Amino acid sequence: MAFTPLHDRVLVRRLEGEEKTAGGLIIPDSAKEKPSEGEIVAVGAGARDDDGDRIAMDVKAGDKILFGKWSGTEIKLDGEDLLIMKESDILGIIA
Amino acid sequence: MAFTPLHDRVLVRRLEGEEKTAGGLIIPDSAKEKPSEGEIVAVGAGARDDDGDRIAMDVKAGDKILFGKWSGTEIKLDGEDLLIMKESDILGIIA
Amino acid sequence: MAFTPLHDRVLVRRLEGEEKTAGGLIIPDSAKEKPSEGEIVAVGAGARDDDGDRIAMDVKAGDKILFGKWSGTEIKLDGEDLLIMKESDILGIIA
Amino acid sequence: MAFTPLHDRVLVRRLEGEEKTAGGLIIPDSAKEKPSEGEIVAVGAGARDDDGDRIAMDVKAGDKILFGKWSGTEIKLDGEDLLIMKESDILGIIA
Amino acid sequence: MAFTPLHDRVLVRRLEGEEKTAGGLIIPDSAKEKPSEGEIVAVGAGARDDDGDRIAMDVKAGDKILFGKWSGTEIKLDGEDLLIMKESDILGIIA
Amino acid sequence: MAFTPLHDRVLVRRLEGEEKTAGGLIIPDSAKEKPSEGEIVAVGAGARDDDGDRIAMDVKAGDKILFGKWSGTEIKLDGEDLLIMKESDILGIIA
Amino acid sequence: MAFTPLHDRVLVRRLEGEEKTAGGLIIPDSAKEKPSEGEIVAVGAGARDDDGDRIAMDVKAGDKILFGKWSGTEIKLDGEDLLIMKESDILGIIA
Numbered sequence: 298m299a300f301t302p303l304h305d306r307v308l309v310r311r312l313e314g315e316e317k318t319a320g321g322l323i324i325p326d327s328a329k330e331k332p333s334e335g336e337i338v339a340v341g342a343g344a345r346d347d348d349g350d351r352i353a354m355d356v357k358a359g360d361k362i363l364f365g366k367w368s369g370t371e372i373k374l375d376g377e378d379l380l381i382m383k384e385s386d387i388l389g390i391i392a
Numbered sequence: 393m394a395f396t397p398l399h400d401r402v403l404v405r406r407l408e409g410e411e412k413t414a415g416g417l418i419i420p421d422s423a424k425e426k427p428s429e430g431e432i433v434a435v436g437a438g439a440r441d442d443d444g445d446r447i448a449m450d451v452k453a454g455d456k457i458l459f460g461k462w463s464g465t466e467i468k469l470d471g472e473d474l475l476i477m478k479e480s481d482i483l484g485i486i487a
Numbered sequence: 488m489a490f491t492p493l494h495d496r497v498l499v500r501r502l503e504g505e506e507k508t509a510g511g512l513i514i515p516d517s518a519k520e521k522p523s524e525g526e527i528v529a530v531g532a533g534a535r536d537d538d539g540d541r542i543a544m545d546v547k548a549g550d551k552i553l554f555g556k557w558s559g560t561e562i563k564l565d566g567e568d569l570l571i572m573k574e575s576d577i578l579g580i581i582a
Numbered sequence: 583m584a585f586t587p588l589h590d591r592v593l594v595r596r597l598e599g600e601e602k603t604a605g606g607l608i609i610p611d612s613a614k615e616k617p618s619e620g621e622i623v624a625v626g627a628g629a630r631d632d633d634g635d636r637i638a639m640d641v642k643a644g645d646k647i648l649f650g651k652w653s654g655t656e657i658k659l660d661g662e663d664l665l666i667m668k669e670s671d672i673l674g675i676i677a
Numbered sequence: 678m679a680f681t682p683l684h685d686r687v688l689v690r691r692l693e694g695e696e697k698t699a700g701g702l703i704i705p706d707s708a709k710e711k712p713s714e715g716e717i718v719a720v721g722a723g724a725r726d727d728d729g730d731r732i733a734m735d736v737k738a739g740d741k742i743l744f745g746k747w748s749g750t751e752i753k754l755d756g757e758d759l760l761i762m763k764e765s766d767i768l769g770i771i772a
Numbered sequence: 773m774a775f776t777p778l779h780d781r782v783l784v785r786r787l788e789g790e791e792k793t794a795g796g797l798i799i800p801d802s803a804k805e806k807p808s809e810g811e812i813v814a815v816g817a818g819a820r821d822d823d824g825d826r827i828a829m830d831v832k833a834g835d836k837i838l839f840g841k842w843s844g845t846e847i848k849l850d851g852e853d854l855l856i857m858k859e860s861d862i863l864g865i866i867a
Numbered sequence: 868m869a870f871t872p873l874h875d876r877v878l879v880r881r882l883e884g885e886e887k888t889a890g891g892l893i894i895p896d897s898a899k900e901k902p903s904e905g906e907i908v909a910v911g912a913g914a915r916d917d918d919g920d921r922i923a924m925d926v927k928a929g930d931k932i933l934f935g936k937w938s939g940t941e942i943k944l945d946g947e948d949l950l951i952m953k954e955s956d957i958l959g960i961i962a
Contacts, residue, residue, distance in 0.1 A: 298486060298487075299486070299487045300458070300484050300485070300486055300487075301484050301485045301487065302483065302484040303450055303451070303457075303479070303482050303483060303484045303485065304450065304480070306483060306484060308484070332940055332942055332951075341484070342450065345441070345447055346915070346917060346918055346919035347441060347442040347443075347537075347822075347917040347918070348441055348442070348443060348445075348917075348918060348919075349441035349443075349445055349446075349447045349448075350918075350919055351919075352915055352919045353919075355873055355874065355912065356873070362873075363870070363942065363951075365940070370427055370460070370483060372427055372458065372483075381427075381458075381483045381484060384873070385874070387873050388872065388873060388876060388940065388942075388951045389870050389871050389872040389873045389876060389878070389911070389951060390870070390871045390873065391868060391869070391870055391871075392868075392869045392870075392871060393581060393582075394581070394582045395553070395579050395580070395581055395582075396579050396580045396581075396582065397578065397579040398545055398546070398552075398574070398577050398578060398579045398580065399545065399575070401578060401579060403579070436579070437545065440536070440542055442536060442537040442538075442632075442917075443536055443537070443538060443540075444536035444538075444540055444541075444542045444543075465522055465555070465578060467522055467553065467578075476522075476553075476578045476579060488676065488677075489676070489677045490648070490674050490675070490676055490677075491674050491675045491676075491677065492673065492674040493640055493641070493647075493669070493672050493673060493674045493675065494640065494670070496673060496674060498674070529674075531674070532640065535631070535637055537631060537632040537633075537727075538631055538632070538633060538635075539631035539633075539635055539636075539637045539638075560617055560650070560673060562617055562648065562673075571617075571648075571673045571674060583771060583772075584771070584772045585743070585769050585770070585771055585772075586769050586770045586771075586772065587768065587769040588735055588736070588742075588764070588767050588768060588769045588770065589735065589765070591768060591769060593769070624769075626769070627735065630726070630732055632726060632727040632728075632822075633726055633727070633728060633730075634726035634728075634730055634731075634732045634733075655712055655745070655768065657712055657743065657768075666712070666743075666768045666769060678866060678867075679866070679867045680838070680864050680865070680866055680867075681864050681865045681866075681867065682863065682864040683830055683831070683837075683859070683862050683863060683864045683865065684830065684860070686863060686864060688864070721864070722830065725821070725827055727821060727822040727823075727917075728821055728822070728823060728825075729821035729823075729825055729826075729827045729828075750807055750840070750863060752807055752838065752863075761807070761838075761863045761864060773961060773962075774961070774962045775933070775959050775960070775961055775962075776959050776960045776961075776962060777958065777959040778925055778926070778932075778954070778957050778958060778959045778960065779925065779955070781958060781959060783959070816959070817925065820916070820922055822916060822917040822918075823916055823917070823918060823920075824916035824918075824920055824921075824922045824923075845902055845935070845958065847902055847933065847958075856902075856933075856958045856959060
């Protein structure tokens with residue numbers, strides 16, 4: 298079952314295990330909102346600018362991203378827990 | 393009786409039964425707002441950009457969509473319960 | 488006595504009797520805000536876009552519409568109760 | 583003493599007596615905000631669009647209008663009570 | 678000591694005595710915010726539109742204006758009490 | 773140590789002593805927010821308009837300005853107390 | 868592990884030690900929000916203007932900046948505490 302996010306939304310798989318990877322990105326234990334790591338599964342066609350033209354998305358399927366821990370809406374697709382969020386909720390791309 | 397949504401609104405038939413379909417989309421049992429599945433029945437002509445030109449709709453009648461559970465206004469049309477919502481309330485298209 | 492709504496406003500006659508019409512639109516008995524049915528009596532010349540140009544109205548006098556129950560300002564014109572609302576308060580057109 | 587409203591403002595003379603005119607506009611006795619009838623005394627040169635160009639006013643001196651009862655700022659000019667309001671506070675023109 | 682207001686600001690001298698002038702503008706004694714009369718002392722070069730171009734000011738030094746009683750910031754310049762406000766705080770020009 | 777404000781920000785040296793200068797600008801003793809006098813130390817390259825073009829700054833280093841007493845963020849640069857504020861926080865230029 | 872901030876975001880290394888450097892920038896001990904010093908580690912490709920075009924970033928990797936103490940989201944990258952913030956959170960560049 299394929300899911301295509303609308304406008305500037307992306308479908309994200311949360312990478313829980315990465316939080317404990319040594320030498321990589323580790324979420325600090327503080328009271329502040331903590332960003333999470335994820336992988337882009339699918340992207341929308343992009344929002345539209347003031348002239349109604351599409352704005353190209355800056356992320357693509359396969360990108361590993363960092364996003365605010367409470368960003369997005371949880372869905373279960375083919376039994377898998379995924380997140381739908383807006384591109385603007387993404388903090389950056391990990392390479 | 394036909395109903396044509398105005399501007400960037402869409403008319404949606406909620407697909408309640410799909411919540412229990414195996415191997416498909418299952419709404420998780422959590423405290424977060426849960427998205428619902430639906431089918432587009434009719435679409436408006438589109439909103440207008442800053443120059444007053446129409447912005448084409450990204451969904452069409454027949455599309456199966458995911459939307460926020462509390463999105464839209466309930467109406468009963470020819471005895472059927474339907475929803476009117478804005479295109480921006482749609483999370484994405486299921487194919 | 489004629490009344491011409493300003494900008495993107497419309498003058499609407501509420502169609503109360505339609506709420507009970509069989510086979511047509513019936514407002515559901517729920518706690519949610521219920522849309523009402525009405526008929527467009529007069530329309531404004533339209534709002535203006537960012538360049539100051541008129542945006543054509545999507546409804547015209549005679550259109551049967553659905554609108555949010557609490558939309559608009561009540562006025563009495565030649566003894567008749569009417570409503571003035573913005574075009575954006577209209578959910579769609581019934582045909 | 584002449585008063586020229588600035589930008590998209592208008593100077594309005596409230597027509598109190600009209601509230602009781604038979605066969606004309608009668609303000610309903612309800613708890614909702616009631617519109618008032620008035621006459622345009624003077625209009626500003628118009629607001630400016632995003633390019634800084636003037637947007638022509640849709641009302642002119644002499645127009646009989648309907649406006650929200652609590653709209654505008656009261657002033658006394660040459661002993662007469664008048665109101666200064668924005669064109670967007672005007673609901674429509676009575677002819 | 679000269680003072681040049683920035684952007685769309687104006688420097689205003691409050692005309693207190695005018696409140697009691699017979700046959701002219703008299704501020705009504707009500708609980709509503711009362712406009713005050715003033716004279717433009719200096720004007721800024723104007724705000725900028727969305728393209729960064731200047732928007733010409735609609736008032737000039739010497740204009741007698743009406744403004745909301747609580748508008749502006751009080752300053753003392755060469756011993757005189759003056760007000761700095763935005764052009765949009767001005768209700769209109771008295772001639 | 774040089775500091776270059778970003779975008780439409782300016783670096784300001786507060787001129788406390790000027791408050792007591794005879795024949796010049798004196799801050800009135802009232803309960804209202806009082807403007808302060810200052811001198812521009814450095815200016816940013818300017819904000820960008822809707823097309824992404826720079827908007828030229830209206831103040832330059834050396835200008836004596838008036839600004840809202842509570843405007844800006846305090847910093848200490850090379851032992852001197854300075855303020856960083858946005859150009860829009862400046863009320864006008866004293867000459 | 869490389870991290871590329873999205874849009875107009877930047878990755879910043881907080882320079883804690885600089886707060887005590889003699890002859891340089893010292894954060895004052897007051898109740899007001901205090902700016903912090905940092906170094907740009909990586910910058911995004913830039914936000915987009917109303918036409919969907921990129922707006923070039925005004926900071927680059929290596930720039931020493933001043934930013935509001937509570938700006939940004941804390942992340943740990945390869946064991947190092949870093950901050951992700953928007954370019955608009957940066958007060959200016961220290962040179």
